[in-house]
Amino acid sequence: MTVLSLRNLVVVVLLAGLLLLPIYAQVAGSPFLLTLFTRIVILAIAATSLNLIMGYGGMVSFGHAVYLGIGSYAVGICAFEGVESGFVQWPLAIAASALFALVIGALSLRTRGVYFIMITLAFAQMAYYVAIGLDRYGGDDGMILEARSRFAGLINLNDKTAFYYLCLALLFATIFLVWRLVNSRFGMVIQGARSNERRMRAIGFPVYRYRLVCFVIAGTICGLAGALLANFTDFVSPAAMHWTRSGDLIIMVVLGGMASPFGPLIGAVALLALEEALSGITEYWQIILGPMLLLIVLFARGGIDGILARLRHA
Amino acid sequence: MLLFIEQCLNGLQLGLLLFLLAAGLTLIFGIMDLVNLAHGSFYMLGAYFAATFAVMTDSFVLAALLAMLATLVVGMAVEVIAMRRLYGRDHLDHVLATFGLILFFNEFVRLAWGPEGRNIPLPSWLNTSIELLPGVPYSAYRLSIIVVALAVAFLLYLIVMRTRLGMLIRAGASNREMIGALGVNIKLLYTLIFGVGAALAGLAGLMQGAILTAQIGMGENILILAFVVIIIGGIGSIRGAFIASIMVGLIDTVGRSYLPEFFKLALSNEAAATAGPAMSSMLIYLLMALVLVVRPEGLFPAGGR
């Protein structure tokens, strides 16, 4: 039981690497790295929020990317209608995501298992089609974000390095928040309900309302990631909430390690780095990634985090 | 009025296509307890196979039969190679593994057939219109889809309700342990059910593919619609899948063509033009939400626990 287990070492190296990355990108003269990692960090925030409900709470939501879409549309629509202040845009993105999570959570959480997976997927698809139907805001094609959110001189999101550090700070805050949450009384209820729902009710917990609150918290955090995403891509489109994006988020969480604080971050780095690497080999890289997923499911339970934890004993 | 009849027929046709997808899905859910996202890939493969066979054989009907056979074989192969190892695993594992299969099949099709869509040429006897009622012409091909799908539905009904195989399937859908207790070769039964499900999806795909074109990812959106059907109908229930399919097909098609008009009555033209398309695509999901509130297990839950 050394403190410096392989697993901790990897996390420490990863965090240090993320902190120093802009400097390295500058020195190495590869601004592309900074762009790639800004994307990774934003999606890691979304994956961390998914981990809260899926990893700790056992609620397999296949529609989590919908909040990425809602968050980015909140920013995009505000900007389109002439409201460019981030102090309005971002709280709106968060509030809209929370409200949507409350409504679909209240409906979906009445069901279990396969039903829950399909229903969250279906509601996300509904939002996707609604966005396509929004002709005023570009419909199918989406719309360009004319200007990034303004924060009254506090931070300039057009500065790539500053934007990266803002995303990174929000990621660390999210990981810390989720970690505190799951180790609180509330977190015990959520994890107990994953482990044995029937027993939770028998000892006196009204499970439904705790799950719903958890679902809303996760959606809210992911909505913030959506606001970041819109500012990052300077573009808002239904593609942000396409169902394959929800699938990507699930992969990140499982690949990194469910119910582990840094798992989603590790998974996000691994998946996007893998995509980069594979697409360097062949244009048809998904023909490799697909079967890899199958193999991971069949043989690598517990994800990367689980493997690292086991390697300690080797 | 003419338009309304036509829209109803189109809705019925969409509903029946959905049923072909949903019937396989709901049985696979009910019996093997497997979430199969890759079911839409069989839909796509059916269309591409048909496009190729149509060129080779110069006969649409022959191509359709061959394509169904090919998807049956692919489906059974997928079951033997991958799915078999997933039974009894977590639903999340199913989601991930079959998501991987989707990526694989999409890319495979892109490699094998190229990124552009493929047309499935129709023979001239299908490529006409028939006068259903005096003054109501309707596409002969769309009508044939309705007829074929109804025939398949009827055949499925006969198999499930009247044969020993069907008895096993029904027993399995409501109580999984029971099939094992009856001493049936479960492995073979599962492979067969999976293959037939794939072939039905392939049939739906090739029939739709002849109206539009065979395209990469064509099975994904309709798969999610099929999920909605299953949620409404109840997992494991063929009857539920049938009724819910027709409901979803009709409401979606008719809603899309009339809701925007309806909105114009209540809202300004501009607002109606914005809200109409967005709202009409929400209709079936609202239906799903409504069913969830009233009956969380769907309209016809199998097993009736």
Next chain:
Amino acid sequence: MPEPILLVEQLSKRFGGIVATDQLSLAIPPGELHAIIGPNGAGKTTLIGQLTGELWPNGGRIIFNGDDVTTLPVHRRSALGLARSFQITSLFLDFTALDNVALAVQAHAGHSFRFWKPVRAERALRDPAMAAIERVGLADRANILVSRLSHGEHRQLEIAMALATRPRMLLLDEPMAGMGPEESARMVETLRELKKELTILLIEHDMEAVFALADRISVLVYGRVIACDTPENIRQNAEVRRAYLGEQQVATRHG
């Protein structure tokens, strides 16, 4: 007789055409250890289900501690002080033993919408949990994952969890199922200690344990109580003997 803590009146439950509970009435005074026995299929599990709220009866009333709880949901009954153990072990397998019991304590320590304070440092939850674990003799196993504990230890932990909710009454559904003689003897000891402070409704197949512990015994056959008396009198009761020894006769009489 003092006011009963649990009063069941004319309880009926049908599943389709099958009558699982048939006009069943029971009155259990505070402090009693009341055992329910009966052949398989007598409706014991259905009865427990209705008492805990997992099943709702078709007719009749359940009064607990003066409140009508007939249609109250499971968690509300638990909050009123009616705790149960499960026939099939139903624990949080990926939690430690202490976490399991602490969660049961937490269930009755106000709402759990507390998002920030580390729960494993809360003395208010950990201390009573540890006390309950000590009472069932699992103190040295407290920090072990439940999935690694033995079957007998699981059953003991079940009792500790029921205790941790500080109940007025315990419903024990076959606590000795699947236990070896040594484990059973230990469970009988634990229950003997508990009955000094709590009202207990015990459903159990182990007749030796039932007759050693119970103040009164109700015999359930085909969903109705055919006898309710002290262990000595039940042993002598002719109808009970018939129900247990001559299933055949009983079946013809009912069928």
